[in-house]
Amino acid sequence: MTQCERILQYMEKFGSITNREAVINLDIMRLASRIHDLQKEGYNIKRENVKKKNESGEFKHYTRYSLEGEQ
Numbered sequence: 247m248t249q250c251e252r253i254l255q256y257m258e259k260f261g262s263i264t265n266r267e268a269v270i271n272l273d274i275m276r277l278a279s280r281i282h283d284l285q286k287e288g289y290n291i292k293r294e295n296v297k298k299k300n301e302s303g304e305f306k307h308y309t310r311y312s313l314e315g316e317q
Contacts, residue, residue: 249272249274249280250280250283250284250287252272252274253268253272253274253277253280253281253284254284254289254313256268256271256272257311257312257313258313261312262294262310262311262312263277263310263311263312264277264296264308264309264310264311265277265278265308265309266308268280277311278309281293281311289313290313290314291311291312291313291314292311292312292313292314293309293310293311294309294310294311294312295307295308295309296308296309296310
């Protein structure tokens with residue numbers, strides 16, 4: 247199974263994916279590049295910029311990707 251196929255399967259199962267989830271769960275280091283590949287193949291992928299406070303009280307920014315129309 248290709249990295250793109252694994253990402254699609256993950257998003258279908260869990261609704262979305264972040265870079266951290268891709269590294270930990272799928273061993274994929276360049277999620278944004280694979281998302282770009284999927285978009286070139288015609289997949290509509292929603293990109294959500296998230297700002298969240300961590301345990302230290304610092305705000306962290308990251309991107310959450312999901313298939314358009316899926317939640």
